[in-house]
Structure formats: C-alpha cells, structure tokens
Amino acid sequence: MVQNLIYNALKFTSEGGTITIKLEGAEEDVHLFIRDTGSGMTPEELERIWDRFYKADEARTARSDVATGTGLGLTIVKHLVNGMGGTIQVQSELGEGTEFRLTFPRLP
Secondary structure, three states, rough: HHHHHHHHHHOOOOOOOOOOEEEOOOOOOOEEEEEEEOOOOHHHHHHHOOOOOOOOHHHHHHOOOOOOOOHHHHHHHHHHHOOOOOOOEEEEOOOOOOEEEEEEEOOO
C-alpha cells in the first residue's frame, strides 16, 4: 500500500518538489499521511481514481523515468485498507499536490 502511494507521489512530483510521509498515533486509531507537491488531480479524476484500470492524465506525469502502471494500484490499495478495517481519503488540488490519509484501528 505505502509503496504504491509513494510511487505515485514520485511519478507526479517534479524535481525539487516535496513528498512528506507522516505517521500519527491516536488513542483508537493510527493515521498515515502521504502528501506531495505534485501536479494534483481534477475533481473529475478524484471521482474515478478508485476505479479499476483508471489512469490519471499522463501528460501531467512529472518524471519520464518512472514507468506508467496498469491503473490497478489505487484500487488494490483501497481494498487492502478496507480489508484491514481502515479507511482511505484523498484531497487534491490541480497544480498544488495530493494528500492521501489512511486510518487504521489501533490493535489491542
């Protein structure tokens, strides 16, 4: 899960951009944030990113040295997070970057 989200952040963040990974523990939950200053997504793309085989606009891919994927990565990530009893949220603004927030229940 984390590898896929970091890979996407690298793919859409230009040289000199920033990728931030943060882990926070709360009393009942654990939160993982992966934030980038990359190209961001349109509202229309945000509605579709969990769909199988959906690929964001590759014209905004910042790095040519990172291979394009199959469009399955975020679908798999979401299913894995849900299967672990967690949730995943995304916020993005075109030209500003993207943040994924994963929340998992703390184990006893």
